[in-house]
Amino acid sequence: MKALSIILLALIPATTLMAQSAEEIITRMERNQVHDTSRMEGRLIINDRFGSRTSSFISYARGADDALIEFTSAGERGQKVLRTRDEVYLFYPDAAELIRLQGAALRDSMLGSDVSYEDMTGNRALLDNYRVSLDGEETINDHPTFRVKLEARGRNVAYPRQTIWVDRELFVMRRAEQFSANGRLLKEVEVKETMEVSGLTFPSRMVIRDVLKRNSSTEFVIDKAEVNISLPRNVFSLESLRW
Amino acid sequence: MKFLVRLATKNLWRYGRRTLITAAAIALGLATYVLLDSMLVGADEESVRNLIWYETGSARVMHPDYWAERERAPLRHVIEDPDSVLDALRSQDVAATPRTTFSGELIVWRDPFPEDGSLLVHVTAIDPETDGRVYRFDQWITEGRPLQAGEPGVVLGSWLAEDLGAEVGYPLIISARSRYGARVTIDAEVVGILNSPNPVINRGGIFLPLDIADLYLDMEGAVTQIDLRFADYARVEGPIAELKQLPALRDLEIADWRLLGADYIAMMEADSVGSGIILFLVFVIAAVGVSNTMLMTIFERTREIGMMRALGMDDRAIRNLFLIEAAGIGLIGAAAGILLGALGNIPMVRVGIDYSAMFRTMDAGYRSTGVLYGAWVPSTFVIAALMGVALAVIVALVPTRRALRMDIPRALSRQ
Amino acid sequence: MISVTNVQKQYRDGDTTVHALRGVSLSIEQGEFISIAGPSGSGKTTLLNLIGCIDTATAGEISIDGRAVAGCGKRELAAIRREKLGFVFQSFNLIPVLTAFENVAFSLTLTGTPDAEARERTMRILDEVGLAGMEDRRPSQLSGGQQQRVAVARALVKEPTVVLADEPTANLDSRTGHAILELMVEMNRRHNTTFVFSTHDQMVMDYARRLTMLHDGEIVSDERRSA
Structure with missing residues (x-):
């Protein structure tokens, strides 16, 4: 019986073992980074050829699907972005106008940053969209990491290939690269700082670069975070956009 | 009537200089109209060709x-x-x-x-x-x-x-x-x-x-x-109707260049309203110029009108006499205007006008990059000629009627 | 032949009503050579215009050849002028673009006279008024006296009931004026055509065989003289 187990184990190719562990790595990372509920305050610092500008925001999130971002800085005060499973809505207080983003509009940049509305869905539920494999180990900014390769399962995934470096101890993302179908690097995400709240560690300062654009980067900073708290009902509903 | 035509011809001849000035105003207006229209039609033809040849196909x-x-x-x-x-x-x-x-x-x-x-x-x-x-x-x-x-x-x-x-x-x-x-x-x-x-x-x-x-x-x-x-690139109705019968195209849509180039077509239509206004202005300016001299002509001959009425000539005959004179002026103007327009149109059709600097910087909507050529539009010449005659007659109508309303002794005492 | 009965004519001149004629009655017989005279504003031209059917009376009756003028429409009045009346104006009023011949023939053109007949009558009258050989000249190529002869010929060629002449000598020097009056006397004698003048020129009055004086729109004297 024991012998049989050993034989069976031996028959399973090494790659499978690696893959399983890669999935585990991603699962553990997502457990850290995707919260049942959260409320965060942060800033978006956009650097491009026009200079640097900062937008502050408060965000609410529930699981991988629902998020609401409300901008609080002077220039865009009251602007809101609501994301549910399938849709993204924008609300502009000046015009009291509600815009539903569909199709290609989701690819537009948010506030001129290197982040598109579509990207907001980016790291969620990775295993649904990607086949993952462990590609090796590497030290990133003094943190030992697993290098995990992601290969899109379908042809409809925005970034057909990604590489994510996951901290071996904390299981938090340290770095990510996103590629086009034919392998050109499109975006780089570098995690500068992490934060621990209620035993969960997640990036609190990231720099995102659109490699094609050069000379531009977006820094994403979380100043304050609460996780697994109770959120008011209807936060992720259209009515909430018009408070 | 024959007598009226003869008398009108003699009058035109006698007031030669005024006839010429009035006819020249008409001629200038008509030549402007002819050339403007040539340019617009030419631009449209060229635009349609360039739209189809480079942008939309038929x-x-x-x-x-x-x-x-x-x-x-x-x-x-x-x-x-x-x-x-x-x-x-x-x-x-x-x-x-x-x-x-x-x-x-x-x-x-x-x-x-x-x-x-x-x-x-x-x-x-x-x-x-x-x-x-x-x-x-x-x-x-x-x-x-x-x-x-x-x-x-x-x-x-x-x-x-x-x-x-x-x-x-x-x-x-x-x-x-x-x-x-x-x-x-x-x-x-x-x-x-x-x-x-x-x-x-x-x-x-x-x-x-x-x-x-x-x-x-x-x-x-x-x-x-x-x-x-299509063989005749701008004519699409017939060929499209035929293609719609093909089984391979049954589930597909066929759009012609008018739809594909709708922005241009819309512009062209807006443009034709604009050019219609320009042409109307040309007409009005010519009419004002002509009516002025026509008014003078008729005003100056008030006593002659009075005399003819005293001799028992019918008002209608007198009015016809003046309208025939006006039509004569219009005819001379039309002939000269068409000649002038035709002469001016030769270089416009052959050499064209180079707008390249303009089209580079502004999006006029025309599908043309540089030289615009005029076009020969026979109907424009006919319209211009009719317009010239009509214009002269219309502007003569009012002062003639006014002169005929005046009582005869007053008309006769007019110096 | 021409009867004027209690004719009044008023017209408005700004705010005031001008009484040009205040009840004038006059009867003119075939072949008369009558001068209506008076100072300016006496109403003589108004009276001539009424008889000439180029103006209409405010009240009263005018009849020409037994035909009452009052109540006639514009076209009927034009027809009366065309067929029964001849005019000679102070300032000749020839059509400048037509020759002497054409100016005279114009009268006949209006009455629809056939070309051949018109031509013959025109040539004859031009000869009578002393313009033989000048028929192809235009007014600008004729002297004042010659132009007035053309005007007289134009008035006479249609053989009218009456020739109305408003100050026919005013624009002529006295010698030429005499000649024109002589011509009219001669025409009156030869054709028995009635002539009615309006004038304040003593010379014209001297030629008249009947002199009707108007003053302030009323007849103040009406005398016949032997020639």
């Missing part, structure tokens, strides 16, 4: 849902099996070529380009083998060479190339989405620069071989459109 076959979303150039609604459509079209002897239009971002980097930049664009993927059956680009490639199948090369419109600082041999990246939404990048090289007579193409044209687009965009042989050119 008509386009596409997925029925494509049209509503064309602004985004979606790859969702495509012609899955272009070959069967092309075969069917070939059997009808219709010139056709497959194309795929997609939206993307054109990315250029400093060195060799003058600076980093990106631009939202519509890219047109063409079949280098068959595109020439419908469109006429190859002769307008001013630098480099046409596209070749299988190579990731692009041909850029000349103004776009100039704006980007692009030259033949420069590398660039087209960032787009595949048919299914995945991000793709196409590394390509500028192989040619196109300076066509169509400003829309020069301003924004980006062309890529169809097979390259097919590969990168995951099209699996599908295309967004099949463009057609």
Whole structure:
């Protein structure tokens, strides 16, 4: 019986073992980074050829699907972005106008940053969209990491290939690269700082670069975070956009 | 009546100078009208030709849902099996070529380009083998060479190339989405620069071989459109009705150039309202000039009118006499105006007027890059002639009637 | 032949009503050579215009050849002028673009006289008024006296009931004026055509065989003289 187990184990190719562990790595990372509920305050610092500008925001999130971002800085005060499973809505207080983003509009940049509305869905539920494999180990900014390769399962995934470096101890993302179908690097995400709240560690300062654009980067900073708290009902509903 | 015509002719002759001045005003107005109309019709003809030859073809076959979303150039609604459509079209002897239009971002980097930049664009993927059956680009490639199948090369419109600082041999990246939404990048090289007579193409044209687009965009042989050119390129109703009978095209839509170039057509229509106003102003100015001299002429002859009435001539006959005189002036003016317009139109048709500097900087909507040629429009000459005569008669009517309303003793005592 | 019965004519001149004629009655017989005279504003021209059917009376009756003028429409009045009346104006009023012949023939053209007949009558009258050989000249190529002869010929060629002449000598020197008056006397004698003048020129009055004086719109004297 024991012998049989050993034989069976031996028959399973090494790659499978690696893959399983890669999935585990991603699962553990997502457990850290995707919260049942959260409320965060942060800033978006956009650097491009026009200079640097900062937008502050408060965000609410529930699981991988629902998020609401409300901008609080002077220039865009009251602007809101609501994301549910399938849709993204924008609300502009000046015009009291509600815009539903569909199709290609989701690819537009948010506030001129290197982040598109579509990207907001980016790291969620990775295993649904990607086949993952462990590609090796590497030290990133003094943190030992697993290098995990992601290969899109379908042809409809925005970034057909990604590489994510996951901290071996904390299981938090340290770095990510996103590629086009034919392998050109499109975006780089570098995690500068992490934060621990209620035993969960997640990036609190990231720099995102659109490699094609050069000379531009977006820094994403979380100043304050609460996780697994109770959120008011209807936060992720259209009515909430018009408070 | 014969007597009236004779008398009118003599009067025209006697008041020769005034006849000439009045006729000259009419002639000038009509010549302006003829030349303006020639220019507008010429611009329209040229624009339609350039629209069809470089931009829309005579008509386009596409997925029925494509049209509503064309602004985004979606790859969702495509012609899955272009070959069967092309075969069917070939059997009808219709010139056709497959194309795929997609939206993307054109990315250029400093060195060799003058600076980093990106631009939202519509890219047109063409079949280098068959595109020439419908469109006429190859002769307008001013630098480099046409596209070749299988190579990731692009041909850029000349103004776009100039704006980007692009030259033949420069590398660039087209960032787009595949048919299914995945991000793709196409590394390509500028192989040619196109300076066509169509400003829309020069301003924004980006062309890529169809097979390259097919590969990168995951099209699996599908295309967004099949463009057609009919023997008589602008006449589409008959051929389209015939093509709609073909089984291979049953589930597809055929849009003609009027729909495809709707922005231009709308502009042309708005323009014809504008030119109608201009032509009306020309008419009004001529009318004012003519009515002034006509008023003087009739006013000066008040006593003569009084005398003729005293001698028992019918008011109607007197009015006819003056209207015949006016018509005579109109006729002379019309003849001179048409002659002048025709003479002026010869260089306009042969040499044209060079607007290139203007069209480069402003988007007038005309599909023409430089020299606009006039056109011969026989109906305009006829209309101009009729207008000249009508104008003269109409402006003579009022002062004549006024002179005839005056009582005879008053008219006779007028110095 | 011409009867004027209690004719009044008023017209408005700004705010005031001018009584040009205040009840004038006059009867003119075939072949008379009558001068209506008076100072300016006496109403003589008004009276001539009424008889000439180029003006209409405010009240009263005028009849020509037994035909009452009052109540006639514009076209009927034009027909009366065309067929029964001849005019000679102070300032000749020839059509400048027509020759002497054509100016005279114009009268006949209006009455629809056949060309051949018109031509013959025109040549004859031109001969009578002393313009033989000048028929192809235009007014600008004729002297004042010659132009007035053309005007007289134009008035006479249609053989009217009456020739109305408003100050026919005013624009002529006295010698030429005499000649024109002599011509009219001669025509009156030869054709028995009635002539009615309006004038304040003593010379014209001297030629008249009947002199009717108007003053302030009323007849103050009406005398017949033997020739």
